Amino acid sequence: MKYTEDHEWLSLDGDIVTVGITEYAATQLGDVVFVELPELETQVARGDEIVVIESVKAASDIVAPLDGEIVEINEALVDDPALVNDDPTGAAWFFKIKIEDDAALDEFMDEDEYKEHIGE
Amino acid sequence: MAENATAPMLTALPLADLHAELGAKCVPFAGWSMPVQYPQGVMAEHLWTRAHAGLFDVSHMGQLRLPKSAREGLEALIPADLLGLPEGRQRYGIFTNATGGALDDLMVAHRVGDIFVVVNAARHAHDVAHLRAHIAGVEAVSDRALLAALVPGVAAMRFMHVAVLRWQGADLWISRSGYTGEDGFEISVPVAQAEGFARALLADARVAPIGLGARDSLRLEAGLPLYCQEMDETITPVEAGQGWSIGRARRAGGARAGGFPGAAIILEQLAHGAPRRRVGLRPEGRAPMRAGVALFAAAAGGAQIGAITSGGFGPSLGGPMAIGLIDAATDTDSVLFGDLRGKRLALQQVSLPFVPPGYKR
Numbered sequence: 001m002k003y004t005e006d007h008e009w010l011s012l013d014g015d016i017v018t019v020g021i022t023e024y025a026a027t028q029l030g031d032v033v034f035v036e037l038p039e040l041e042t043q044v045a046r047g048d049e050i051v052v053i054e055s056v057k058a059a060s061d062i063v064a065p066l067d068g069e070i071v072e073i074n075e076a077l078v079d080d081p082a083l084v085n086d087d088p089t090g091a092a093w094f095f096k097i098k099i100e101d102d103a104a105l106d107e108f109m110d111e112d113e114y115k116e117h118i119g120e
Numbered sequence: 121m122a123e124n125a126t127a128p129m130l131t132a133l134p135l136a137d138l139h140a141e142l143g144a145k146c147v148p149f150a151g152w153s154m155p156v157q158y159p160q161g162v163m164a165e166h167l168w169t170r171a172h173a174g175l176f177d178v179s180h181m182g183q184l185r186l187p188k189s190a191r192e193g194l195e196a197l198i199p200a201d202l203l204g205l206p207e208g209r210q211r212y213g214i215f216t217n218a219t220g221g222a223l224d225d226l227m228v229a230h231r232v233g234d235i236f237v238v239v240n241a242a243r244h245a246h247d248v249a250h251l252r253a254h255i256a257g258v259e260a261v262s263d264r265a266l267l268a269a270l271v272p273g274v275a276a277m278r279f280m281h282v283a284v285l286r287w288q289g290a291d292l293w294i295s296r297s298g299y300t301g302e303d304g305f306e307i308s309v310p311v312a313q314a315e316g317f318a319r320a321l322l323a324d325a326r327v328a329p330i331g332l333g334a335r336d337s338l339r340l341e342a343g344l345p346l347y348c349q350e351m352d353e354t355i356t357p358v359e360a361g362q363g364w365s366i367g368r369a370r371r372a373g374g375a376r377a378g379g380f381p382g383a384a385i386i387l388e389q390l391a392h393g394a395p396r397r398r399v400g401l402r403p404e405g406r407a408p409m410r411a412g413v414a415l416f417a418a419a420a421g422g423a424q425i426g427a428i429t430s431g432g433f434g435p436s437l438g439g440p441m442a443i444g445l446i447d448a449a450t451d452t453d454s455v456l457f458g459d460l461r462g463k464r465l466a467l468q469q470v471s472l473p474f475v476p477p478g479y480k481r
Contacts, residue, residue, distance in 0.1 A: 030163075034433070054407070059410070
């Protein structure tokens with residue numbers, strides 16, 4: 001598992017990366033009431049805003065951590081946005097992205113580095 | 121997801137230590153550090169307030185005492201019927217300006233010994249100056265905390281009644297109101313007794329501390345306006361849906377018609393309609409639409425007809441809700457469209473409140 005500075009977790013399987021947000025991020029957000037996912041087969045560039053997450057008070061977003069193609073989205077979040085708070089690192093994954101260069105994950109933090117990043 | 125930066129030079133609430141002990145997450149608001157939520161979170165705090173009892177620290181709001189004789193002077197600044205306000209009651213009012221816009225909204229209580237006024241925190245300094253320019257003897261109270269609580273008991277009071285009750289040697293100034301759409305009380309307590317009083321309330325298992333986040337979702341569900349969103353210096357009380365606060369005595373034909381800033385414009389709007397109107401809105405989908413979203417009459421093309429002034433998610437409602445300000449000519453049954461992130465999404469016009477109130481009338 002790798003982590004971005006924006007509190008996303010990345011899990012690589014072959015050339016597919018599953019992306020979600022960390023427990024820390026979900027707690028910061030508060031109760032999630034709405035999630036807007038990207039469309040399948042969208043080509044995204046690193047830094048593109050591709051997911052909108054709304055809590056009672058405010059909207060937030062997830063940016064694409066890598067260049068690639070969205071190959072799967074988690075429809076469960078549309079009907080049950082609260083899943084993000086219940087199980088952010090498991091059932092509440094947001095999307096899967098097919099990447100060209102799996103070395104692109106090397107620059108991200110591992111678990112110890114992320115824990116340090118959030119001051120644990 | 122960026123971390124919040126704390127602004128320098130914020131005023132601490134008298135009960136700041138208690139909030140920290142209770143696990144409050146604080147944010148800057150009108151120059152104060154305010155609890156926006158406690159560990160329960162906004163959604164749970166909102167639902168708790170409707171089902172049980174919530175304790176809100178609203179000590180940032182301005183508390184003012186005026187002489188009893190000030191009601192006439194206040195009528196020159198506020199379109200409400202204040203000379204007709206019985207002792208032991210309070211009334212909602214709006215300070216208006218020369219163009220009929222709102223300078224602030226407030227509560228005016230007619231008490232045994234004085235007039236007690238509560239104003240918004242962000243307008244406190246402005247309102248004190250505004251009052252002092254017109255009325256003598258305005259005292260800004262600085263040694264009392266203001267708590268809003270749903271308190272089972274205090275049974276004799278009805279909605280908008282005010283009273284002074286003794287508690288452990290201190291005078292509690294209490295009004296049966298709270299701006300949440302629920303039955304509740306605003307309690308002014310001397311700072312020295314505030315923590316003891318707050319803890320006494322919190323000791324009851326039915327009472328939980330509630331932050332500003334839930335306060336906002338509660339008042340929005342109740343269809344209550346927020347100064348700076350539904351009302352400001354360019355929006356008249358009539359356009360903001362607050363025409364009801366202009367008492368009959370102050371309207372055309374009344375005993376003391378007009379006589380407040382912007383009266384000609386406001387009375388004209390009451391008689392013949394205002395160019396804009398407030399509207400309750402329910403987005404048809406799940407996406408919340410928030411303040412600033414542009415509104416249109418059509419799914420594509422056409423001129424903008426207005427904008428959302430407050431919007432979010434209603435925990436008791438179970439979905440998104442918004443209040444908007446639109447051209448009065450807009451058909452009342454039509455579906456409207458909000459421009460959200462470049463797409464036009466449909467909203468239904470609905471009457472307010474979104475959730476029925478629980479006032480003790």
